Amino acid sequence: MLDIQKIRADFPILNQKVNGKPLVYFDNGATSQKPQVVIDAISKYYQEINANIHRGVHTLSQLATDAYEIARGKVQNHINAKHAHEVLFTSGTTFGINLVANGFAAILKPGDEVVVSHLEHHSNIVPWQMLCEKTGANLKVIPMNENGELIMAEYDKLLSDKTKIVAVNHISNALGTINPIKYMIDKAHVVGAAILIDGAQSVPHLKPDVQALDCDFYAFSGHKMCGPTGTGILYGKEVWLNKLPPYQGGGEMIKEVTFEKTTYAELPHKFEAGTPHIEGGIVLGTAIDYMNEVGFENIQQQELELLAYATQKLSEIEGLRIYGNSKNKTSVISFNIEGIHPYDIGSIIDKLGIAVRTGHHCAQPIMNFFGIPGTIRASFSFYNTKEEIDALVEAVKKAQMMLS
Incomplete structure (x- = not known):
């Protein structure tokens, strides 16, 4: 098992605030953060x-x-x-x-x-x-x-x-x-x-x-x-x-x-x-x-736990649809809220300090397959926590309420 707080201490950027809120970085699919040793x-x-x-x-x-x-x-x-x-x-x-x-x-x-x-x-x-x-x-x-x-x-x-x-x-x-x-x-x-x-x-x-x-x-x-x-x-x-x-x-x-x-x-x-x-x-x-x-077995275990937890919590939000439900999947969740453009959700939750990716993710044929302009993508790394996922869920609910 990883000592997550010890791991997080290796990444100085995770200590900062964005828009006055603690940074929650869920854009790891675009680029990961860098440890101090790097x-x-x-x-x-x-x-x-x-x-x-x-x-x-x-x-x-x-x-x-x-x-x-x-x-x-x-x-x-x-x-x-x-x-x-x-x-x-x-x-x-x-x-x-x-x-x-x-x-x-x-x-x-x-x-x-x-x-x-x-x-x-x-x-x-x-x-x-x-x-x-x-x-x-x-x-x-x-x-x-x-x-x-x-x-x-x-x-x-x-x-x-x-x-x-x-x-x-x-x-x-x-x-x-x-x-x-x-x-x-x-x-x-x-x-x-x-x-x-x-x-x-x-x-x-x-x-x-x-x-x-x-x-x-x-x-x-x-x-x-x-x-x-x-x-x-x-x-x-x-x-x-x-x-x-x-x-x-x-x-x-x-x-x-x-x-x-x-x-x-x-x-x-x-x-x-x-x-x-x-x-x-x-x-x-x-x-x-x-x-x-850190160990790739430890990394996989941590990230799969985060994926399972986030899938469960986000699925409880009414009107939320997750795209990509493969039996073999890594720590990425792409989702939309019915009737709301993904960019609008992303913009609001950014004000709450949460970094996700919105858009077609340079994968337009996938979006065309589902008939959507894009998704909100939360991608997790081994230095992320369940508490951060809770913050994401609450932020999405707040954005949904503001935009509905």
């Missing part, structure tokens, strides 16, 4: 070892390079990648997905098929649409049901020898649905397709084992798991990363440059052009250390 690590980098990496022979450059590559090793161990060079530093999930989609432009031909799901964030839809427009490939969509679950029987029907890549999220950002990705990975491989998993919403809640999953690509962001913004990881199997062309050209990703021809560096540098977010990569390692110290 904040301190950012300052420590700039105070002690700030230098460019991989190029310098001077001491600071070597210290920074060592710290950066140690962080890569931490990520490798965390996700159980076979090789450190299969771990690419990126600016976030969106960058990782675009890197892969751009690479597949050299592989796809007209008539090939790309499969995504109805549950995807726009970042895992738009790059594939752009790829299909560029190559003449066709985009296929796995449908969903009223519970916010993907229909696996329909997924099976979509797969064929024309399928070249499947791109699906591990967990839906809008509904909290946990998708059966191991099944989906295995099925994709049967027809010879690669598969990319968008792990942006899963890494705050669980440790993905990429070898056990056997996924070809796994992308996630650092800022949703207590790390700095502008950081992320793309895992790719060595065989696939060697097949794909570089995403960007510039320094670091080259082996030799002449005006006649350029040859490219080995992995991972082939995909890491230019000066990276050095401090961010190093401190992402610090954030991973922190979350492992």
Whole structure:
């Protein structure tokens, strides 16, 4: 069991007031808060070892390079990648997905098929649409049901020898649905397709084992798991990363440059052009250390208790509907109050110090499926409490009374 008050003391932002009320932060699906150890690590980098990496022979450059590559090793161990060079530093999930989609432009031909799901964030839809427009490939969509679950029987029907890549999220950002990705990975491989998993919403809640999953690509962001913004990881199997062309050209990703021809560096540098977010990569390692110290089993237990409690309490409000009732779900609740726009609810409860997300959550196809403009989304982290959920419930009731 977690000592929640001890955990909360690690996050200085949680001590402040918003609009004169104690902050209740339920927008963790957008970004998580940062513990003091992460904040301190950012300052420590700039105070002690700030230098460019991989190029310098001077001491600071070597210290920074060592710290950066140690962080890569931490990520490798965390996700159980076979090789450190299969771990690419990126600016976030969106960058990782675009890197892969751009690479597949050299592989796809007209008539090939790309499969995504109805549950995807726009970042895992738009790059594939752009790829299909560029190559003449066709985009296929796995449908969903009223519970916010993907229909696996329909997924099976979509797969064929024309399928070249499947791109699906591990967990839906809008509904909290946990998708059966191991099944989906295995099925994709049967027809010879690669598969990319968008792990942006899963890494705050669980440790993905990429070898056990056997996924070809796994992308996630650092800022949703207590790390700095502008950081992320793309895992790719060595065989696939060697097949794909570089995403960007510039320094670091080259082996030799002449005006006649350029040859490219080995992995991972082939995909890491230019000066990276050095401090961010190093401190992402610090954030991973922190979350492992808390323990992902403890994190899951705390968050599932919060999800169950919030579901029960919110369901007692007359006229409230929860969207996304999958049997396998993480700590996200999307809901609306009958007859009231979600933005209006969000604006009022913000005045009471409660931070939630309102809108379509960059998942407009989901909202179109339900015939709504958006939802109010409360997304919980391990540092949240049942008392904060009580405050949310009372705030929603007050907003409902004011707007009815």
